[in-house]
Amino acid sequence: MSRTHRAGPGRRWLPLGVVSLLLACGGPRAEPTPAPSGPPRLLILSSMIGYIEPCGCTVDLLLGGIDRAAARVAAERAEGPTAVLVVGPTFFDGAVKAHQVGQEESKARLLGNALRRLGVDAFAPGPTDLGQGAPLYGEVAQGLPDVTVNVPGGQGRVIALGALQVGLLGVAPAGATLAGGTSTDPIPAAQAAAQALRAQGAQVVVGLAALTRADLRPVARGVEGVDLWVLGDHPDELGAAAAVGETYVIEAGDRGRNLGRVLLRDAAGPGRLTDPVGDRDRQAERLKLQIQMRQDMAGRMPSPQLKAAIAELKAQLAALPPAAATGKRFEYSLVPLPKEAPGDAEVAAWMAKWNADLKAMNLAAAGDIAPVPAGGQAFVGDAQCVDCHDEPMQVWKQTPHAKAWQTLVDAGKTFDAECVSCHVVGFQQPGGTVIGKTAGKEGVQCEACHGPGEKHADMGGGEAYTKLRVPEAVCVTCHNQKHSPKFDYATYLPKVLGPGHQKRD
Ligand code: HEC
Ligand code: HEC
Numbered sequence: 001m002s003r004t005h006r007a008g009p010g011r012r013w014l015p016l017g018v019v020s021l022l023l024a025c026g027g028p029r030a031e032p033t034p035a036p037s038g039p040p041r042l043l044i045l046s047s048m049i050g051y052i053e054p055c056g057c058t059v060d061l062l063l064g065g066i067d068r069a070a071a072r073v074a075a076e077r078a079e080g081p082t083a084v085l086v087v088g089p090t091f092f093d094g095a096v097k098a099h100q101v102g103q104e105e106s107k108a109r110l111l112g113n114a115l116r117r118l119g120v121d122a123f124a125p126g127p128t129d130l131g132q133g134a135p136l137y138g139e140v141a142q143g144l145p146d147v148t149v150n151v152p153g154g155q156g157r158v159i160a161l162g163a164l165q166v167g168l169l170g171v172a173p174a175g176a177t178l179a180g181g182t183s184t185d186p187i188p189a190a191q192a193a194a195q196a197l198r199a200q201g202a203q204v205v206v207g208l209a210a211l212t213r214a215d216l217r218p219v220a221r222g223v224e225g226v227d228l229w230v231l232g233d234h235p236d237e238l239g240a241a242a243a244v245g246e247t248y249v250i251e252a253g254d255r256g257r258n259l260g261r262v263l264l265r266d267a268a269g270p271g272r273l274t275d276p277v278g279d280r281d282r283q284a285e286r287l288k289l290q291i292q293m294r295q296d297m298a299g300r301m302p303s304p305q306l307k308a309a310i311a312e313l314k315a316q317l318a319a320l321p322p323a324a325a326t327g328k329r330f331e332y333s334l335v336p337l338p339k340e341a342p343g344d345a346e347v348a349a350w351m352a353k354w355n356a357d358l359k360a361m362n363l364a365a366a367g368d369i370a371p372v373p374a375g376g377q378a379f380v381g382d383a384q385c386v387d388c389h390d391e392p393m394q395v396w397k398q399t400p401h402a403k404a405w406q407t408l409v410d411a412g413k414t415f416d417a418e419c420v421s422c423h424v425v426g427f428q429q430p431g432g433t434v435i436g437k438t439a440g441k442e443g444v445q446c447e448a449c450h451g452p453g454e455k456h457a458d459m460g461g462g463e464a465y466t467k468l469r470v471p472e473a474v475c476v477t478c479h480n481q482k483h484s485p486k487f488d489y490a491t492y493l494p495k496v497l498g499p500g501h502q503k504r505d
């Protein structure tokens, strides 16, 4: 921890305008690039959990893309001195299924390359990042500056953002297996590291917490001298920091949908870093809540005292001064990465190649469809249902389930094991489908909801061999939080029913 590092990788980037100017002039000139004049900034990528692009399953799921993140980071570097903080879990969200190992490992390699290209100043791995073994981790995390302090030999670092010295430290949950060994209690380690970083001249100290929200709370309260903490383990997407004890916690969301951005203003001086805009908003929220509570009470039981209290609170709200624009402070915001945002061409090319390579990789890894155990039955496909169930078939054909495979064809994703799983029948199940062996069972067909129906179809009925009822638990195997965040059984169910395909009580 003896050296002060210049927030370096950014130096590779020139603002686009400068690049075209250089090209127009026929080559680089001697004049140095003018330093960006905006405030120093921290850009946060938290909980990437192996995502390089959005799935696009709903309109809410179009944000993200590591190519867009890279382009946006480059644009921010042109605005002001920039540090990129990556808080894990980054490469893996948990155990990887056997048939997805090749896909997930190559995606982790791509993600590592993309992170190195966009330039990372501090990296805090989560425990699941080593899930595919230390050798692979060593490869994908190579060159990413690990600032975890609660492992043997772990150290934070101080970087220069313009004239500002920023200390960076990371913590993992105690007892995790990390590259440096088994992690210890984060509180004493972070406390010692924060002091050491201050002693080295850090004017602002930021903690990267590869922890759950519940685990971060005692750390944020128990460690002095960390100005703000960034939550890594499945943070919410929050546009404001939360005040916790004497410090702040930032939740910038997961999957690379947004970049969290912290602008540091007048931050070189002594004292605490504050969040005047957030503090004011939080105070206003508190007052509004108190007014609401009293208004509810007054609705039930009016009284002059309540009326006076409401008037008083309203006056306080109206009199709240605007947020201070002076002092050692930060401004936090979420920067979304929408579909229209430009992407870094090189990273985009890597992604396209990865996608193209998936076919060969996953076909080779797919294996055979698992045999049906004795007494079980196979999925036979909707062609076997239509003869006897014309009416349900007509209803089903009108639903998006019938075109779920075409959706993947259009997206070029029919060999992505992740996507295929929910857009076909019986994926990886006995007598179901595997990558490359989906013919006749493509789309969300009858048996995705009613279960495999081989015997039922053979017998021409037989209620024991199909399931009439389709409880919510069946729907949410696909309509989960990550791919169908607005799913609601009561409102979605009627949309899959119709004449001859009805719910019976
Ligand atoms: C866990 C199951 C699941 C996985 C995995 C999954 N999807 Fe989906 N997908 C769904 C569901 C459910 C919907 C419908 C969501 C809704 O409307 O609420 C959907 C909808 C879509 C749509 C929108 C279709 C339309 O016409 O509006 C697209 C595009 C899509 N998925 C592509 C993908 C891609 C690409 C992947 C892989 C990266 C993927 N899906 C992985 C379950 C999944
Ligand atoms: C095997 C996975 C799977 C199961 C099980 C499943 N769905 Fe779906 N569902 C999808 C996919 C994939 C889509 C998107 C299809 C497309 O447009 O490409 C979808 C789309 C829908 C849509 C259209 C949403 C929209 O915005 O238009 C509704 C409604 C729906 N599902 C309801 C249900 C209900 C209710 C259940 C359970 C009774 C259920 N689904 C079970 C995968 C599934």
Ligand code: HEC
Pocket (backbone or CB within 6 Å): 382, 385, 386, 389, 392, 393, 396, 401, 444, 445, 446, 447, 448, 449, 450, 468, 469, 470, 496, 500, 501, 502, 503, 504, 505
């Ligand atoms: C998204 C899930 C889903 C899909 C896909 C689906 N069904 Fe259904 N089906 C249901 C639900 C839910 C019911 C109503 C069950 C109940 O009564 O609770 C139902 C009812 C039925 C019934 C009884 C209908 C009646 O009115 O007596 C039949 C038969 C049936 N489905 C056959 C099919 C066939 C054939 C297909 C494919 C063409 C199909 N289903 C596709 C969910 C689905």
Ligand code: HEC
Pocket (backbone or CB within 6 Å): 380, 381, 382, 384, 385, 386, 387, 388, 389, 446, 447, 450, 452, 453, 454, 456, 457, 458, 459, 460, 461, 462, 463, 466, 467, 468
């Ligand atoms: C040869 C004719 C035939 C074929 C093929 C067939 N079914 Fe049926 N199915 C029936 C008959 C008959 C019933 C009972 C009708 C009734 O009571 O409504 C039935 C009932 C059902 C029910 C309602 C069960 C209940 O408890 O009420 C579902 C769901 C169903 N079939 C799904 C399927 C699916 C899915 C397929 C294709 C895999 C399929 N069927 C193929 C004849 C057939």
